[in-house]
Amino acid sequence: MNLKELAATLNLSQTTVSRALNGYPEVREETRARVLAAAKAANYAPNSRARRLATGRAMTIGHVIPLTGRAEMVNPIFADFLIGAGEVYAREGYDLLLSMVTDGDSEAAFRQIAANGSVDGVMVQAPQITDPRIGLLQELDLPFLVHGRTGDARGYSWLDIANIRAFRRATDFLLDLGHRRIALLNGQEGFDFAQRRRRGFEEALAARGLCPLPHLMANDAMTEGFGYLSAAAMLDGPEPPTAFLASSVIIAIGIRRACGERGLRMGRDISVICHDDELSYLNNDVGGPAFTATRSSIRAAGRRCAEILIDLIRDPDQPPVQELWETDLTVGRSTGPCPAA
Amino acid sequence: MNLKELAATLNLSQTTVSRALNGYPEVREETRARVLAAAKAANYAPNSRARRLATGRAMTIGHVIPLTGRAEMVNPIFADFLIGAGEVYAREGYDLLLSMVTDGDSEAAFRQIAANGSVDGVMVQAPQITDPRIGLLQELDLPFLVHGRTGDARGYSWLDIANIRAFRRATDFLLDLGHRRIALLNGQEGFDFAQRRRRGFEEALAARGLCPLPHLMANDAMTEGFGYLSAAAMLDGPEPPTAFLASSVIIAIGIRRACGERGLRMGRDISVICHDDELSYLNNDVGGPAFTATRSSIRAAGRRCAEILIDLIRDPDQPPVQELWETDLTVGRSTGPCPAA
DNA sequence: CACCACACCCAAAGCGCTTTGGGTTGGCGA
DNA sequence: TCGCCAACCCAAAGCGCTTTGGGTGTGGTG
Numbered sequence: 001m002n003l004k005e006l007a008a009t010l011n012l013s014q015t016t017v018s019r020a021l022n023g024y025p026e027v028r029e030e031t032r033a034r035v036l037a038a039a040k041a042a043n044y045a046p047n048s049r050a051r052r053l054a055t056g057r058a059m060t061i062g063h064v065i066p067l068t069g070r071a072e073m074v075n076p077i078f079a080d081f082l083i084g085a086g087e088v089y090a091r092e093g094y095d096l097l098l099s100m101v102t103d104g105d106s107e108a109a110f111r112q113i114a115a116n117g118s119v120d121g122v123m124v125q126a127p128q129i130t131d132p133r134i135g136l137l138q139e140l141d142l143p144f145l146v147h148g149r150t151g152d153a154r155g156y157s158w159l160d161i162a163n164i165r166a167f168r169r170a171t172d173f174l175l176d177l178g179h180r181r182i183a184l185l186n187g188q189e190g191f192d193f194a195q196r197r198r199r200g201f202e203e204a205l206a207a208r209g210l211c212p213l214p215h216l217m218a219n220d221a222m223t224e225g226f227g228y229l230s231a232a233a234m235l236d237g238p239e240p241p242t243a244f245l246a247s248s249v250i251i252a253i254g255i256r257r258a259c260g261e262r263g264l265r266m267g268r269d270i271s272v273i274c275h276d277d278e279l280s281y282l283n284n285d286v287g288g289p290a291f292t293a294t295r296s297s298i299r300a301a302g303r304r305c306a307e308i309l310i311d312l313i314r315d316p317d318q319p320p321v322q323e324l325w326e327t328d329l330t331v332g333r334s335t336g337p338c339p340a341a
Numbered sequence: 342m343n344l345k346e347l348a349a350t351l352n353l354s355q356t357t358v359s360r361a362l363n364g365y366p367e368v369r370e371e372t373r374a375r376v377l378a379a380a381k382a383a384n385y386a387p388n389s390r391a392r393r394l395a396t397g398r399a400m401t402i403g404h405v406i407p408l409t410g411r412a413e414m415v416n417p418i419f420a421d422f423l424i425g426a427g428e429v430y431a432r433e434g435y436d437l438l439l440s441m442v443t444d445g446d447s448e449a450a451f452r453q454i455a456a457n458g459s460v461d462g463v464m465v466q467a468p469q470i471t472d473p474r475i476g477l478l479q480e481l482d483l484p485f486l487v488h489g490r491t492g493d494a495r496g497y498s499w500l501d502i503a504n505i506r507a508f509r510r511a512t513d514f515l516l517d518l519g520h521r522r523i524a525l526l527n528g529q530e531g532f533d534f535a536q537r538r539r540r541g542f543e544e545a546l547a548a549r550g551l552c553p554l555p556h557l558m559a560n561d562a563m564t565e566g567f568g569y570l571s572a573a574a575m576l577d578g579p580e581p582p583t584a585f586l587a588s589s590v591i592i593a594i595g596i597r598r599a600c601g602e603r604g605l606r607m608g609r610d611i612s613v614i615c616h617d618d619e620l621s622y623l624n625n626d627v628g629g630p631a632f633t634a635t636r637s638s639i640r641a642a643g644r645r646c647a648e649i650l651i652d653l654i655r656d657p658d659q660p661p662v663q664e665l666w667e668t669d670l671t672v673g674r675s676t677g678p679c680p681a682a
Numbered sequence: 683c684a685c686c687a688c689a690c691c692c693a694a695a696g697c698g699c700t701t702t703g704g705g706t707t708g709g710c711g712a
Numbered sequence: 713t714c715g716c717c718a719a720c721c722c723a724a725a726g727c728g729c730t731t732t733g734g735g736t737g738t739g740g741t742g
Contacts (some may be wrong), residue, residue, distance in 0.1 A: 002728055013692045018730060026690065045456035049393040050728035053697050058390065060438075067428065076622050079420035086441030087408065095459065096439040097401075100427030115386035118436065224594075225627030232628065250622055253565075253594055257631065260601040281417050281591055286566030287573065290598065343698060354722045359700060369720065391698035394727050 001044045010038050021046065060095040061085075061309060062119035064110065068103040076222075076250060077298055078125060080279050081147065084302025085123065092310050094120075107136055114140040121313045123147065123305060128190045143316055145309040147301060150192040157312055157321040159305050163193050166294040166327040167200030167245065170273045173292070173329065174243045175208055178338035179271060183216035183241035185230050185251050194219060197247055197275070216241050227254020235262055235270075242338050243271035249282050252291050252334075271335040275327070289332030296327045342383045351379055362387065401436040402426075402650060403460035405451065409444040417563075417591060418639055419466060421620050422488065425643025426464065433651050435461075448477055455481040462654045464488065464646060469531045484657055486650040488642060491533040498653060498662040500646050504534050507635040507668040508541030508586065511614045514633070514670065515584045516549055519679035520612060524557035524582035526571050526592050535560060538588055538616070557582050568595020576603055576611075583679050584612035590623050593632050593675075612676040616668070630673030637668045 007017045012035070020027045020035035027035075038044075052058055063085070065078060082096070089096050097119055101109045110133065113119055121143035124133055127150040134156055137144040146158040174182050184201050187194040202212050215237065218230040227246060234241055235258060246252040252274035256266060264270045276284050276293035278300075284291055308321050348358045353376070361368045361376035368376075379385075393399055404426070406419060423437075430437050438460055442450045451474065454460055462484035465474055468491040475497055478485040487499040515523050525542050528535040543553050556578065559571040568587060575582055576599060587593040593615035597607060605611045617625050617634035619641075625632055649662050 003730095004728075014729080015693080015731080016691055019691090022730085028690065031690080043452065043456060045453055046730095047394075047728055048457040048459040049390065049397075049399065050697090051457075051730075052390040053388075053394045053699085054728075054730040056390075056697070056730095065424070065427070067424065075420055075424070075620075076417070079416055079423075082420075082439070083406070083408065083416065083441060086406070086439060090441050090443075096441075098423070098427060098437040098439050100424060100431050100437075102431075111384065112386055115384060116389040116392075118389040221622070223622040223624060223627075225624045228628055228631075256598070256601070260597070279416075281562070281564040283564060283566045286564075287569055290569075344700095345698075355699080356701080356723080357721055360721090363700085367720065372720080387700095388698055391727090392700075394729085395698075395700040397700095397727070 001042045002047065006035075006039060006042060006044050009042070010035060018046075058095075058118055058120050059093060060097050060119045061089060061306070061313075062097045062099060062113055062122040063125070064099045064101055064106065064113075064122060065125075066101050066103045066106055076248075076279060077277055080277065080298045081125065081302035081305075083280075084297075084299035084304075085306040086302075088303050088306035088310070092306075094310065107132060110136055110140065110142075114142050121145070121309050123309060127192050129192050129195055131192075143309065143312045145305055145312060145321075147305050148191075148193055149322075153322070155320065157308060159301060159308060159323040159325070160193075161296045161301075161325045161327055163196035164200040164203070166275065166296075166329075167197040168204045169200075169329055170245055170275075170292075170294050171201050171204035174245065174271060174273060174335070175204060175210075177243075177271065177335060179243040180210065180338070181213065181216060181239060181241045182243045182245055183231070183234050184212070184218070185227055185244060185246045185255065186217070186219045187222050187247045189219045194247065201245060213239070215239065222248040222251050224250050224254040224257070227251035228257050229254070231255040231258035232261075235259070235264070241270075243335070244273070246272065246274040249274050249276050249279065249284060249291065249293070252293075253282075256334075266334045267336045269339060271338070273335060276330070284330070284332065289330050290334060292332040292335040293330050294327040295330055296325055301325070342385045343388065347376075347379060347383060347385050350383070351376060359387075397458075399436075399459055399461050400434060401438045401460045402430060402647070402654075403438045403440060403454055403463040404466070405440045405442055405447065405454075405463060406466075407442050407444045407447055417589075417620060418618055421618065421640045422466065422643035422646075424621075425638075425640035425645075426647040427643075429644050429647035429651070433647075435651065448473060451477055451481065451483075455483050462486070462650050464650060468533050470533050470536055472533075484650065484653045486646055486653060486662075488646050489532075489534055490663075494663070496661065498649060500642060500649060500664040500666070501534075502637045502642075502666045502668055504537035505541040505544070507616065507637075507670075508538040509545045510541075510670055511586055511616075511633075511635050512542050512545035515586065515612060515614060515676070516545060516551075518584075518612065518676060520584040521551065521679070522554060522557060522580060522582045523584045523586055524572070524575050525553070525559070526568055526585060526587045526596065527558070527560045528563050528588045530560045535588065542586060554580070556580070563589040563592050565591050565595040565598070568592035569598045570595070572596040572599035573602075576600070576605070582611075584676070585614070587613065587615035590615050590617050590620065590625060590632065590634070593634075594623075597675075607675045608677045610680060612679070614676060617671070625671070625673065630671050631675060633673040633676040634671050635668040636671055637666055642666070 003014050007014045017035050020032040086096050124146045127148045131150050149158040149160045220226040244255050255272055259270050273292045276295040277298040344355050348355045358376050361373040427437050465487045468489045472491050490499040490501045561567040585596050600611050614633045617636040618639040
């Protein structure tokens with residue numbers, strides 16, 4: 001069933017039927033009701049391909065996920081973000097186009113997307129410290145929103161959490177408990193957020209005249225395995241840490257495994273703080289907060305990012321929108337005073 | 342830049358340019374080369390909206406994710422599946438349309454999708470025991486593939502793992518180690534896979550004349566919190582289990598936490614087997630297999646499912662494709678002989 | 683009564699591509 | 713020389729919708 005046929009059965013023109021369905025005022029309420037009833041009866045829905053061609057809008061937002069082979073890190077985070085964003089897209093009538101791109105083909109993918117007009121805007125996640133995507137999207141004149149930020153952040157729209165403050169606060173928390181040998185298990189160095197978190201960590205140490213200990217710092221994709229291996233190595237090595245600061249609950253779970261194997265009790269023998277993205281299946285609060293954590297819902301971020309991006313699409317000429325979210329610090333059972341040496 | 346303009350600059354007709362770009366034989370190689378060069382130079386890509394309207398194909402595959410409010414369970418699994426499928430889609434030139442649907446609106450969403458022709462086929466994940474989606478998609482005559490299966494599985498295409506055999510084998514493994522009080526922490530009862538896994542578990546017990554113990558069985562969304570709370574309650578209750586069988590690594594991580602808090606050493610004081618979907622950020626092999634596990638890569642499943650679905654779309658009249666994958670059993674450090682009572 | 687505004691409705695022109703159904707040319711065999 | 717077949721290329725007709733630019737009839741106003 002298409003518009004033409006529907007119009008024919010109603011003895012109306014396509015124009016009128018189209019207008020009735022799309023809520024234009026030029027049609028009598030009675031007629032509109034008749035059209036809507038007929039459409040429903042015939043199970044008619046306008047063909048989205050035709051509609052998109054006619055309107056010139058794709059009503060679609062693109063998320064481009066780089067598959068870097070190893071940096072699966074995006075994975076757990078991006079899923080929850082996606083769900084948050086997807087909720088809003090659904091509500092606002094936008095489709096979500098997901099592109100998996102083998103790393104390096106990212107630029108080609110964006111150019112393609114821009115040239116063939118399959119989306120009205122794109123979401124950029126996990127920006128690198130120098131990230132070609134931002135300049136490219138500006139050049140392509142495609143509305144976009146960055147989750148996170150990087151470089152000179154004044155020229156584009158983004159939403160980010162206050163990483164430096166969060167990690168500075170977390171470090172202070174450990175320092176206040178008397179810890180001095182604090183390990184930082186961070187995400188891959190190339191990511192802007194990892195750099196910021198490290199800065200927060202270092203600033204807190206510096207404020208008390210302390211220096212970060214190189215053998216207690218590690219960067220990699222934020223997997224459980226990374227947390228486990230690094231923690232194990234550090235705990236078994238010289239000058240082991242008395243506390244860990246981890247960039248993700250997933251890393252912290254690996255740390256917990258390493259501690260468990262060594263008979264170390266979290267919160268007593270060893271302290272762990274992590275950043276909690278509030279992943280839905282790793283709820284930190286079940287049974288009382290397990291980990292002391294800075295927290296900020298990645299899903300909520302996804303929702304808000306989607307809202308902003310849709311705004312940007314509807315009114316592309318507005319000035320950049322920038323939102324910085326503070327994080328909460330939840331005290332859990334994974335931290336305690338530094339045991340006397 | 343559009344086809345018309347490109348054709349004009351080349352002094353060729355739209356027809357010829359289109360054919361040159363799409364690899365039709367009716368155009369001289371020399372002309373084709375000239376066209377391709379010009380297209381590249383002008384950074385031309387055919388408008389996907391127009392192309393879709395003209396061809397009648399959406400070149401898009403839909404994944405519909407039900408948001409059941411609490412059943413976040415789909416979440417960790419679906420992300421890896423999505424990545425696997427997405428790789429194949431990208432390779433084959435298909436787009437991936439992701440729809441988040443609040444539970445219950447599922448039917449409306451499918452009808453909508455079918456009526457407006459925005460996809461050429463859909464992927465169905467995590468089927469319930471009685472799942473209206475399958476009948477609906479058959480009625481709508483939309484190509485689809487089910488990851489998992491349910492009901493009378495002969496009439497449609499699916500890919501599934503041998504859940505019953507996997508869990509029977511895992512249970513046997515524990516029984517062989519002397520365990521008799523084995524707890525089963527399973528996914529939500531409504532899901533077909535959960536039912537099958539339970540059957541495997543019960544069959545193994547029955548084969549040795551044993552009965553499942555109701556107080557040692559729990560079903561819920563497969564979160565870390567569920568694993569933790571159930572394990573804690575069981576361990577602290579009467580007749581605690583000496584072994585756990587968990588439907589997911591994520592649950593097993595919760596079990597590990599509960600054990601850790603109670604000073605129970607996995608593999609010695611308590612045994613744990615889980616099913617490992619090989620989630621990329623929870624690699625069970627890092628540092629030697631942590632958990633004894635039945636395993637099957639969800640990402641590989643995603644890839645294969647995508648291939649099958651694309652096949653189905655290209656040739657809709659072929660008989661149903663059905664694939665059953667066996668799982669591996671990896672012995673890790675989380676299991677050991679049942680400690681003497 | 684003429685005029686205008688308004689409410690309703692319509693025909694037709696796109697949107698940018700693919701594809702049908704020819705045309706035109708050049709070469710080759712008869 | 714003619715006819716015919718490839719090899720190339722083209723004009724134009726869709727695909728199914730939105731939207732422009734009127735048309736028609738009714739009621740109110742001067």
